[in-house]
Amino acid sequence: MYTLSSKLKLFSIILMAVGLIGLAIGFIVAPSTIEEVKEMVASHDGHGESHAAPGQIKSDLSEDPDQGLEFVPSEHEVQTGRTDDNQTQLGTNVDDHENEHYEHILHQLQNKPWAALYVAAFFFFMIPLGVLVFYAIQWASQSGWSPVLFRVMEGITSYLLPGGVIIFVLLVLSGLHLNHLFIWMDPEVVENDAIIRNKSGYLNVPFFLIRAAIYIAGWAIFRHFLVKNSNRLDEAEPNDLYYFKKNFKLAAGFLVFFIVTESMMSWDWIMSLDPHWFSTLFGWYVFASMFVSGITMIALVSIYLKSRGFLPFVNDSHIHDLAKFMFGISIFWTYLWFSQFMLIWYSNIPEEVTYFVSRIEDYGILFFGMVVLNFLFPVLLLMNSDFKRVNWFVVMTGLVILLGHYIDIYVMVMPATVGESWFIGLSEISSLLFFGGLFIFVVFTSLTKAPLLARRNPFIKESEHFHY
Amino acid sequence: MASKVIHAIYTDDDLLLQAVKQVREARYHIGEIYTPFPVHGLDKAMGLAPTRLAITSFMYGVVGFTVAVVMMNYMMIEDWPMDIGGKPSFSFLQNMPAFVPIMFELTVFFAAHLMVITFFLRSKLWPFKAAENPDVRTTDDHFLMEIEVANHNTKDLTDFLYQTGASEIKLIDNK
Numbered sequence: 001m002y003t004l005s006s007k008l009k010l011f012s013i014i015l016m017a018v019g020l021i022g023l024a025i026g027f028i029v030a031p032s033t034i035e036e037v038k039e040m041v042a043s044h045d046g047h048g049e050s051h052a053a054p055g056q057i058k059s060d061l062s063e064d065p066d067q068g069l070e071f072v073p074s075e076h077e078v079q080t081g082r083t084d085d086n087q088t089q090l091g092t093n094v095d096d097h098e099n100e101h102y103e104h105i106l107h108q109l110q111n112k113p114w115a116a117l118y119v120a121a122f123f124f125f126m127i128p129l130g131v132l133v134f135y136a137i138q139w140a141s142q143s144g145w146s147p148v149l150f151r152v153m154e155g156i157t158s159y160l161l162p163g164g165v166i167i168f169v170l171l172v173l174s175g176l177h178l179n180h181l182f183i184w185m186d187p188e189v190v191e192n193d194a195i196i197r198n199k200s201g202y203l204n205v206p207f208f209l210i211r212a213a214i215y216i217a218g219w220a221i222f223r224h225f226l227v228k229n230s231n232r233l234d235e236a237e238p239n240d241l242y243y244f245k246k247n248f249k250l251a252a253g254f255l256v257f258f259i260v261t262e263s264m265m266s267w268d269w270i271m272s273l274d275p276h277w278f279s280t281l282f283g284w285y286v287f288a289s290m291f292v293s294g295i296t297m298i299a300l301v302s303i304y305l306k307s308r309g310f311l312p313f314v315n316d317s318h319i320h321d322l323a324k325f326m327f328g329i330s331i332f333w334t335y336l337w338f339s340q341f342m343l344i345w346y347s348n349i350p351e352e353v354t355y356f357v358s359r360i361e362d363y364g365i366l367f368f369g370m371v372v373l374n375f376l377f378p379v380l381l382l383m384n385s386d387f388k389r390v391n392w393f394v395v396m397t398g399l400v401i402l403l404g405h406y407i408d409i410y411v412m413v414m415p416a417t418v419g420e421s422w423f424i425g426l427s428e429i430s431s432l433l434f435f436g437g438l439f440i441f442v443v444f445t446s447l448t449k450a451p452l453l454a455r456r457n458p459f460i461k462e463s464e465h466f467h468y
Numbered sequence: 469m470a471s472k473v474i475h476a477i478y479t480d481d482d483l484l485l486q487a488v489k490q491v492r493e494a495r496y497h498i499g500e501i502y503t504p505f506p507v508h509g510l511d512k513a514m515g516l517a518p519t520r521l522a523i524t525s526f527m528y529g530v531v532g533f534t535v536a537v538v539m540m541n542y543m544m545i546e547d548w549p550m551d552i553g554g555k556p557s558f559s560f561l562q563n564m565p566a567f568v569p570i571m572f573e574l575t576v577f578f579a580a581h582l583m584v585i586t587f588f589l590r591s592k593l594w595p596f597k598a599a600e601n602p603d604v605r606t607t608d609d610h611f612l613m614e615i616e617v618a619n620h621n622t623k624d625l626t627d628f629l630y631q632t633g634a635s636e637i638k639l640i641d642n643k
Contacts, residue, residue, distance in 0.1 A: 342565045348554070383526070 002310050002447045008440065015437025022430025026113040029426075034099065037106045107180055108421040114179040115417040118170055120431035122269065123293075123409045124439045125163035126286075130294020131156045132223055133258055133287075134325075139226070139251035144462040145321055148313050150454045151447070152302050154227045156294070158446035159439050161223070164216035167269070171212050175205040181417050184275040196275050203272055211268055215261045222254040233456050244458060262287055270409075273416035277355045281340055286412075288333035292374075293405045295325045296398040301443065303391050310452055316389040317468040323388035326401060330378035333405075334371065359411060362420040366411050373404030406432070471642050472617040473499055474625060475602060476634035477610050481507045484611040487632035488513045491615065494628060499614040502606035521590075525583040532578025536571040602640075 031037050135153040138146045174181050183189050184196045184203045196203065226247055233243040263283030271282050279285075299322040305311045344352045359367045377400045387393045414422045454460060478484040484507065491498055498514060511518075541560045544567070549557040556562040588594060606612045613634075617625060622639060629637050 338565075338568065342568065345565050385522070 002305065002444075002452055004444050004448050005308075008444055012437040012441040012444070015433045016441070017437075019430045019432070019434025019437060022426050023113065023117065023434060026116065026427030026430060030113055031106055031109050034102045034106055037102050037109065040109075041102075041105070105421060108418045111180055111417045112421065112423075113427040114170075114174075114181055115413055116427035117431045118181060118417075119406070119410050119413050119428070120435045121163070121166050121170055122413070123406050123432075124159065124435040125167050126290035126409075127293050127297045127439070128157045128160040128163060129219060129262075130290035130292070131298055132160060132219065132226075132294075133255070133291060134294055134298065136222075136226065136251040136254045136258070139247050140255060142248070142459065144459045145318065145466040145468075147454055147457040147459045147463040148311070148466075149298060149302060149318060149322075150230060150457065151450055151452045152305065152311075153298055154230060154450070155443050155447035156297055156301060157223050157227070159442045161216075161220045162438070162442055163435075164220060168209075168212055168216055171209060171269070175209055182272060182275075183416075184272060199275060203275060208268060208272075211264060215265050218257055218261060219254075222250065222257065226250055226254070230454060230457075231450055234451070234454060236456055238456070241458060259287075262290075270412050273413060274355060277352065279340055279344070279352075279355075281336060285333075285336040285340055288329060288336050289405050289408050292326060292329040292333055293402060295322060295329060296401045298322060299326060299394055300398045300402075303395055305447075305452070307391070313453060313464045315466070316391075317466050319391060319394055320385075320388045320468055321466075323382050323394050323397075326394075326398065327378055327382040327388070330374055330382075330401060334375040337371065337374075355415075358415045358419070363411050363415060363422065366407050370404050370407040370411065373400050374408065377401070377404075472622070473640050473642060474615045474617060474622075474629065475636075475638045475640055476613045476615065476629045476632075477603065477605070477636040477638075478613065478633065479610060479635050480633075481611060483633045484613065485509060485513055487613065487629075487634065490632050491613070491629075496620065496625065496628075497616045497618065499616050501614070502601055502603070502612040504607050504609060504611075507611075521583060521587060524586050525579045528582035528586075529575045529579035531582075532575040533571055535578065536567070536574035540567040540570060 031040060131153050135150070135157065137143075138150070138153075173179065174185055177185065180186065184199070185205055190196050190200060229243040229247045229250065233247070236243055266283045266286035270286060271278065299319060302311060302314055302322070303319065306314050341356060344356055378397055381393065381397045381400075382388055410424075410428075457463075476487070478487060481503070484501070484503070488498065488501070488510065492513070492515065501510065501514065503510070537560070544557055544563065545560050551557070555566060560567075601607060602614070603610065603612055615625065615629070617639075626637050626639075
């Protein structure tokens with residue numbers, strides 16, 4: 001039986017407290033009027049220059065042939081979706097135009113703490129979801145190596161419900177117009193935008209919230225019964241496999257339910273932030289991100305518990321297998337990232353390519369940096385078979401992968417919500433700390449609720465002696 | 469000088485593994501072992517050095533990647549930088565996404581094929597090579613362990629091998 005050390009408890013509470021304070025400051029500091037924005041821009045002298053009104057990008061570029069070094073030919077840079085509202089107003093006088101520019105920045109800055117909260121909430125929510133998928137796959141495939149890790153996975157998935165509720169609350173707050181994360185929720189925008197109007201059969205607040213509730217409730221219910229049956233199996237008679245068979249079917253059912261809901265979830269919660277844009281493999285792409293983060297978290301928590309002496313039955317071969325999954329799914333993620341990017345880059349259709357134009361222009365370092373973190377690091381560090389058995393190596397790579405996938409979510413959400421006004425500052429780090437603390441607290445508390453070895457699982461003997 | 473070897477034949481892989489351990493403990497020198505299928509743990513039991521084939525494969529992959537990059541850079545960027553459907557062929561980096569499929573395939577191609585060829589060379593396998601198995605049954609259901617007699621007493625060695633469960637023991641004179 002695992003006992004939560006008071007140090008870890010204190011640590012997670014401190015993280016949550018510091019995160020909350022930081023978040024509160026982030027919300028207070030966000031400007032509420034155009035005058036404040038003007039002051040802020042004026043105080044960053046010279047900085048405002050690079051953030052010139054989006055409507056002016058055209059002239060800037062034609063003066064500067066060096067811009068041709070961007071990935072995308074410069075004539076396409078004019079047509080970014082974010083400048084739509086400005087371009088329709090180009091005929092008006094300079095003052096109006098400037099005010100509109102500041103209003104644009106005001107909206108972005110007001111979105112910033114919300115978006116930071118949303119990114120971190122989603123990032124920590126997708127980890128237990130990825131773990132739950134991995135867990136269900138282990139049941140459905142009747143794996144012989146992983147049952148010793150079942151309780152670790154069950155512990156991590158305990159964050160699914162609280163994390164899901166937080167996401168849902170954030171979505172409800174968006175639906176109540178407390179923020180402008182989802183522009184299609186703004187009736188004024190919908191009225192003036194035929195593209196969004198045509199999608200309003202799917203993208204409307206009540207249906208959106210109902211769907212979100214179905215996803216979260218569905219996943220949480222499946223998780224609840226999978227874990228419950230797994231615990232009941234421990235109490236069962238030695239040859240009674242009733243709960244094992246039940247979980248096998250339940251896991252298979254969950255995987256079917258998941259792949260449908262996950263795909264829709266990614267359209268709803270992330271792709272709809274850019275309601276003018278769509279991509280068919282987006283669901284898979286988000287899935288790869290959550291899957292690899294989840295597996296990485298299993299490895300990290302297992303290594304932590306093992307180092308504290310709570311998992312004597314977990315050997316290097318188990319860690320080796322997890323590291324292989326981290327390696328393989330990292331490559332899978334890169335494959336999807338590249339497929340999505342390259343297909344759109346290659347055909348360069350204006351209505352699709354704006355998505356990447358805004359990301360490469362404003363988020364270049366993050367957009368390409370995350371490929372280094374999520375692909376190059378794992379590939380080079382985890383390719384060697386011996387390295388996959390060295391625990392600190394796996395931990396180090398795991399932290400890089402988690403950071404990379406945080407940035408991945410960041411780059412999915414931020415360009416649509418705060419645009420070029422992004423900065424990884426107080427709000428972003430605070431929300432990471434807050435959700436990190438909550439995650440640690442929930443997960444490790446739930447790990448104390450059941451013995452760390454699933455005794456009666458029919459594969460447990462094989463798993464304990466697993467050797468690669 | 470003619471050297472002598474003993475061929476001990478086993479009919480079970482578990483027995484063979486056990487025998488290998490005993491033979492090594494008794495400090496007799498095992499020359500070769502012929503088996504009809506891979507016996508898991510045999511290399512460890514024999515104390516063979518791990519293979520370095522994976523390392524060569526990695527290096528061949530790097531070579532393939534380099535070939536692809538140099539080739540595409542020369543052909544598409546330096547030699548004839550044509551405007552093909554508006555693709556930016558001003559520098560390699562600008563047009564790189566279009567080259568990635570080729571870079572990937574050539575990396576895999578070099579890594580796989582050169583590694584296989586390395587394997588053939590290192591294990592001396594080629595068409596029309598004379599087969600080396602000392603007893604045709606080793607390709608079907610028998611396991612053969614070859615032990616160098618050197619300066620050990622043949623009688624003692626034979627007795628010892630008999631104890632390890634060998635079903636057949638032959639003394640072979642290598643000319």
